[in-house]
Amino acid sequence: MIGLRRALIALAAAAAAAGAGAVALLLTSDAVPNRGLSAFCAVFISWSFVGVGLFAWWRRPHNRFGALMTAVGFAYLLGALRASSVPVLFILGYILGSLGLAVLAHMLLAYPTGRLQGGLDRIVVAGGYLVTTLGSVPIALFWNPDRDLRGTSCDGCPTNPFLVADRIEVARALEIADQAVAAVFAVGLVWLLLRRVREARGVQRGELAPVLWTGLVAGFVLTVLVAGLAVGAPVELVDAVDFITLIALATVPYAFLFGLLRSRLGRAGAVAELVARLGEAPRRSALRDALAEALDDATLQVVFWLPDPGAHVDSDGRPVAVPPDDGRAVTPVERDGRRVGAILHDPALLEESGLVRAAGAAAALALDNERLEAELRARVEELRASRTRLVEAGFDERRRVERDLHDGAQQRLVALSLTLGMARSAVAADPPRAGELLTGAQAQLDQALAELRELARGIHPAVLTDHGLKAALQALAGRAPLPVELTGTPDRRLPAAVESAAYFVVAEGLTNVAKYAHASHATVSVARENGRALVEVADDGVGGADPARGTGLRGLADRVAALDGRLAVRSDLGTGTVLRAEIPVP
Amino acid sequence: MPSRVLIVDDHPSFRASARLLLESEGYAVVGEAPDGHSALRLAGELAPDIVLLDVHLPDLDGFAVAARLAAWHDPPDVVLTSSRDPSDFGPLVARSGARGFVAKGELSGPALAAVVR
Numbered sequence: 001m002i003g004l005r006r007a008l009i010a011l012a013a014a015a016a017a018a019g020a021g022a023v024a025l026l027l028t029s030d031a032v033p034n035r036g037l038s039a040f041c042a043v044f045i046s047w048s049f050v051g052v053g054l055f056a057w058w059r060r061p062h063n064r065f066g067a068l069m070t071a072v073g074f075a076y077l078l079g080a081l082r083a084s085s086v087p088v089l090f091i092l093g094y095i096l097g098s099l100g101l102a103v104l105a106h107m108l109l110a111y112p113t114g115r116l117q118g119g120l121d122r123i124v125v126a127g128g129y130l131v132t133t134l135g136s137v138p139i140a141l142f143w144n145p146d147r148d149l150r151g152t153s154c155d156g157c158p159t160n161p162f163l164v165a166d167r168i169e170v171a172r173a174l175e176i177a178d179q180a181v182a183a184v185f186a187v188g189l190v191w192l193l194l195r196r197v198r199e200a201r202g203v204q205r206g207e208l209a210p211v212l213w214t215g216l217v218a219g220f221v222l223t224v225l226v227a228g229l230a231v232g233a234p235v236e237l238v239d240a241v242d243f244i245t246l247i248a249l250a251t252v253p254y255a256f257l258f259g260l261l262r263s264r265l266g267r268a269g270a271v272a273e274l275v276a277r278l279g280e281a282p283r284r285s286a287l288r289d290a291l292a293e294a295l296d297d298a299t300l301q302v303v304f305w306l307p308d309p310g311a312h313v314d315s316d317g318r319p320v321a322v323p324p325d326d327g328r329a330v331t332p333v334e335r336d337g338r339r340v341g342a343i344l345h346d347p348a349l350l351e352e353s354g355l356v357r358a359a360g361a362a363a364a365l366a367l368d369n370e371r372l373e374a375e376l377r378a379r380v381e382e383l384r385a386s387r388t389r390l391v392e393a394g395f396d397e398r399r400r401v402e403r404d405l406h407d408g409a410q411q412r413l414v415a416l417s418l419t420l421g422m423a424r425s426a427v428a429a430d431p432p433r434a435g436e437l438l439t440g441a442q443a444q445l446d447q448a449l450a451e452l453r454e455l456a457r458g459i460h461p462a463v464l465t466d467h468g469l470k471a472a473l474q475a476l477a478g479r480a481p482l483p484v485e486l487t488g489t490p491d492r493r494l495p496a497a498v499e500s501a502a503y504f505v506v507a508e509g510l511t512n513v514a515k516y517a518h519a520s521h522a523t524v525s526v527a528r529e530n531g532r533a534l535v536e537v538a539d540d541g542v543g544g545a546d547p548a549r550g551t552g553l554r555g556l557a558d559r560v561a562a563l564d565g566r567l568a569v570r571s572d573l574g575t576g577t578v579l580r581a582e583i584p585v586p
Numbered sequence: 587m588p589s590r591v592l593i594v595d596d597h598p599s600f601r602a603s604a605r606l607l608l609e610s611e612g613y614a615v616v617g618e619a620p621d622g623h624s625a626l627r628l629a630g631e632l633a634p635d636i637v638l639l640d641v642h643l644p645d646l647d648g649f650a651v652a653a654r655l656a657a658w659h660d661p662p663d664v665v666l667t668s669s670r671d672p673s674d675f676g677p678l679v680a681r682s683g684a685r686g687f688v689a690k691g692e693l694s695g696p697a698l699a700a701v702v703r
Contacts, residue, residue, distance in 0.1 A: 406642075410669045411597050417691035418603040422610055 004061055008054050015050040015073060019043040022080035029083035031157045042080050045250050049073030052253035064114030068107040069253065076100035076249075087158040090145075095136040098182075101222060102128035104249070105189045108215040109196075112208055124188040131185060135178045137162075143171035179230035186223035193219055210255035210262070218248035274362055285315060287366050291343060294359050299328060301344040302363075304371035306378060312342065315370060317378030320344075333360040333367055340368045386558045393555050404455050412448035416441050461503065469499045473506055473524060480510045483521050490528040498583050501559055502526050502535045505567070508556050509537030509579040517541025517577055528585060532565075535581040545571035556581075588614040589702070592632060592662070594625040594651070595640035604638065604693060611695030622646030626654060634662050636702055638693075639684070641668040641675065649675075649682040656683025663702045667693065 019042075026032055026039040050073030057066025078100065081093025105128045109121045116122050143149055144166040145157040193216045200208045225241045274294040292300040303312040303320045312322040322342055323330045329347040333340055349356050360367075423437035456462070464472035470489040477484035493499070506524050513522045519541030527534045557567040565583035591613050593601050598620075605615045616632045619625040622643045629637055637655060641648035652664045664684040672679055672687045679687045686701035 406669065407597070411599055414669050414690040415599050415603045418607050418693060421694055422607055425610065 004058070008058055011070060012050065012054055015047060015070075018074065018077050019046055022046070022077045025080050025083040029085070032083050041246050041250075042077060045246065046073045046076045048250060048253045049076065052257055056256070063112075065107065065111060066114075068103065068110055068114065069256070072100055072103045072107055075103045085158050087161045090158045091140055091160050091162055095140055096133060098132040098136075099129075102132040104215075104218070104252070105185075108189070108211070108219070108252075109192055111196075111211055111215070120188070120192060124185055124192060127181075127185040128189070131178060131182045135181065139171050139174045139178065141165070142167040142174065144168065147171075149175060176230050176232075179226050183223060183227040183230055186219060186226055190216060190219040190223055208259060210259040211252065214248065214251045214255040218245065218252060221245045221248050274359060287363060287370055288315070291359055291363055295345060295349055295356060297346045297349060299346055301328075302341060302367065302370070303344060304341040304367070304374040305339045306371075306375050307339075308375075309378075313374050313378050315374050315377070317374050317376075317381045331356040331360055333364050335364040335368050340364060340371050383561075386561050389554070389558045390562055393558065401455065401459060404451075408451040408455070409448045412444050412451065416444040416448065419444060460500070464499060464503050465496075468493050469502060469526060472499075472503050473526070476503070476507055476510060477524060480522070481514050482519060484510060485521070485523045486525070487523050488525040488527055490526060490533070492528075494528070494533055494585055497563060498533050498585055501563055501565070501583055502533055502581070504559065505535045505556060505579065505581045506537055508552050512545070512552070512579070513537065513539045513541065513577070516545060517543075519576065531585055533581075533583045533585050535583070537579045538576060540576045542573070543571045543575050543577055544573040545569060545577045553579075588612055589635045590614045590616045590632070591636045591638055591698075592617045592619065592625070592628055592634040593638045594619045594622075594643070594648070595638075595667075596620050596642070596644050597640075600640070600690065607693060608638075608695060608698070613695060613698070620644075622648075622651045625651050629655060629662060636698065637662045637664045638688075638698070639664055639666050641666055641670070649678050649684075652682040652684040665698060665701050 023039045023043050026042060027035050029035065032038050050070050053066050053069030053071070053073060055066070056063070056069060060066065075096075079093060079097035081089045082097055084090050084093060102125070106116075106125045109125060110116050116125060139149075140160060140162045141164040143160060144163055145160050147166075147168040149168065149171055193212055197209070197212045197216065200212065221241060221244050225238065225245050228238050228241060274290050288300065288302045291302060292298055301314070301320075301324075303314055303322060305311075306313055312320045314320050322344070324344050327347065328344045329350050331343045331345065331349075333342055343356060343360055345356060419437050419441040423434045423441065426434040426437060461472050461475070463475055470486075473486055473489060477486050494502070506526075510522065510524070513519050517539045519539035522537065522539040525534075525536050553567070553569065560567045560581050560583055563583050565581055567579070567581045569577065569579055571577040591608055593604050593608075593615060595601050595604070595618075601618045601620075605618065609615055613636075616634050617628045619628050622645045625637065625639065625643075639648045639651055643651070648666055648668075652666060655661050655664055661683075664682075666679055666682065666684045666687045667690050668675075668687075669690045672689065688697050688701055
């Protein structure tokens with residue numbers, strides 16, 4: 001920053017010196033009519049561009065626009081060399097006198113980003129540079145300054161060191177051709193600027209319009225001037241248009257300042273209004289609307305940060321991707337150093353990121369309030385979803401029980417009935433066969449009973465109801481296919497719903513350990529702490545369990561959430577898995 | 587000549603028990619099918635006299651299989667069976683084109699003969 005500052009100060013000093021030199025040249029020249037006015041115009045226009053250009057450069061160092069505007073100011077002074085009595089300087093002034101106009105065209109087309117946007121822009125700018133540099137070189141080869149070249153003859157001018165042949169008619173023809181080509185590029189400039197004016201919208205319009213319009217006027221009078229020169233309009237008319245061109249040129253830097261000021265004042269006012277509006281009666285989306293209006297961005301969206309799931313949500317509590325994938329920019333909003341949300345907005349506003357932050361700061365309190373509401377809505381939304389899942393899980397469970405009954409115990413009993421029927425038929429004729437059939441019937445009955453027991457336990461374990469959590473967990477541990485250590489259970493009974501949830505957490509946990517963990521050992525504990533039941537199932541297996549896998553854990557999480565509790569799985573590769581539930585005990 | 591029976595049920599244990607029972611009571615069990623499509627195929631190949639058809643099958647249900655068989659030229663006698671009570675199915679049994687219904691637990695040679703007659 002300090003380096004930039006020094007460079008800019010050096011440039012300002014250089015511009016002051018160059019301006020003073022130009023004034024000295026113009027005032028002491030015999031060849032210049034209206035010496036005073038010419039000197040004033042030259043230095044005023046040059047310093048205006050350099051001054052405003054350096055300001056823009058300083059404010060937005062990464063935007064080339066400021067540098068371009070400064071360059072216009074310097075290039076404009078080259079014309080003053082024509083007042084020099086040194087022949088080489090004089091003819092260089094003649095050749096490069098209009099270079100400033102080409103830089104101006106470049107600057108206008110590169111506005112506001114400092115970069116040209118398309119092929120047409122580049123063609124017009126390159127053409128402008130060619131016409132205003134090399135374009136006058138052929139003329140200089142044939143022009144003796146003593147002779148009249150459409151108002152550019154001069155008495156008392158030095159000789160032309162580049163003169164090859166004193167052929168004024170050739171010089172005139174070349175000059176007309178040069179002006180005609182310049183006119184074509186000037187028309188191109190006007191057309192591109194018109195297009196730019198039409199396309200500017202939203203956030204940009206207020207800031208861009210003044211420069212684009214004054215640039216358009218300057219381009220237009222310039223076109224008239226060059227075309228007038230090309231077709232040989234009367235000198236008085238050309239002089240008048242020339243004067244208008246000077247005025248139009250001089251207004252461009254100030255139009256830029258005006259646009260900057262207007263958009264800034266406008267937005268500062270909008271932020272002030274925003275603060276006032278936020279005090280009004282709260283309404284859903286009022287904050288978004290107020291911010292959208294203050295920043296003049298209809299696409300603006302306000303999102304809220306929920307620390308608990310660690311995600312952004314909209315005002316309805318639905319999750320929102322941040323940063324968004326549609327290319328909009330993100331400005332975070334904090335309150336007392338705490339993240340409360342973010343504003344998603346048009347990237348064009350990044351040029352004024354300070355403003356978006358100011359608006360965000362003004363809105364932080366309201367945003368924090370809306371965040372709490374959004375959090376509530378997100379919670380309600382989650383509750384609604386989990387309630388639906390619970391109801392569906394209930395239906396699924398009943399279907400499963402019906403299926404298990406039908407495919408299991410019922411089929412066993414059917415087979416048993418058929419076997420008994422056959423045994424009855426055989427009992428008189430073939431007693432040994434009847435005995436075999438009855439043995440088979442006994443086995444079928446045992447299987448049916450075992451299946452019914454398993455099913456009943458899955459619906460609700462009777463031992464839990466009758467003898468409490470400790471006995472039920474001991475039974476679970478005893479049936480598990482690996483050693484399970486029960487390290488703690490509460491001394492007193494917990495509410496039935498909590499006991500039931502804790503039981504199924506352990507049951508599902510041990511089922512998963514047996515199925516996936518490749519563990520040698522598991523521990524189970526249930527503790528009552530600070531009004532909560534803490535249930536934990538830990539194993540020494542391979543870890544790497546994915547909590548999103550399967551429906552078992554999901555259903556379990558819903559079951560725990562229905563009691564306002566939460567379920568967490570920690571399962572790093574190689575360190576085993578810990579399934580942990582916290583359930584409030586009312 | 588004994589009646590030739592095709593048993594259609596998705597539970598192997600029932601198919602085995604029913605085969606044992608019916609064969610001990612003088613029927614010839616010519617085939618077993620675990621689902622509706624193989625039931626239709628085997629009925630075409632084996633031309634059984636009786637198809638003992640479970641209502642609940644994994645693909646087509648028993649009523650649909652019975653209706654297709656009933657549309658055949660010289661169709662077999664279809665006897666629906668289920669471990670559920672026939673009243674669970676309302677008018678579906680009567681509409682299916684089957685000759686009748688025997689509860690699985692009550693299956694026997696005479697029960698089958700009473701339906702087919």
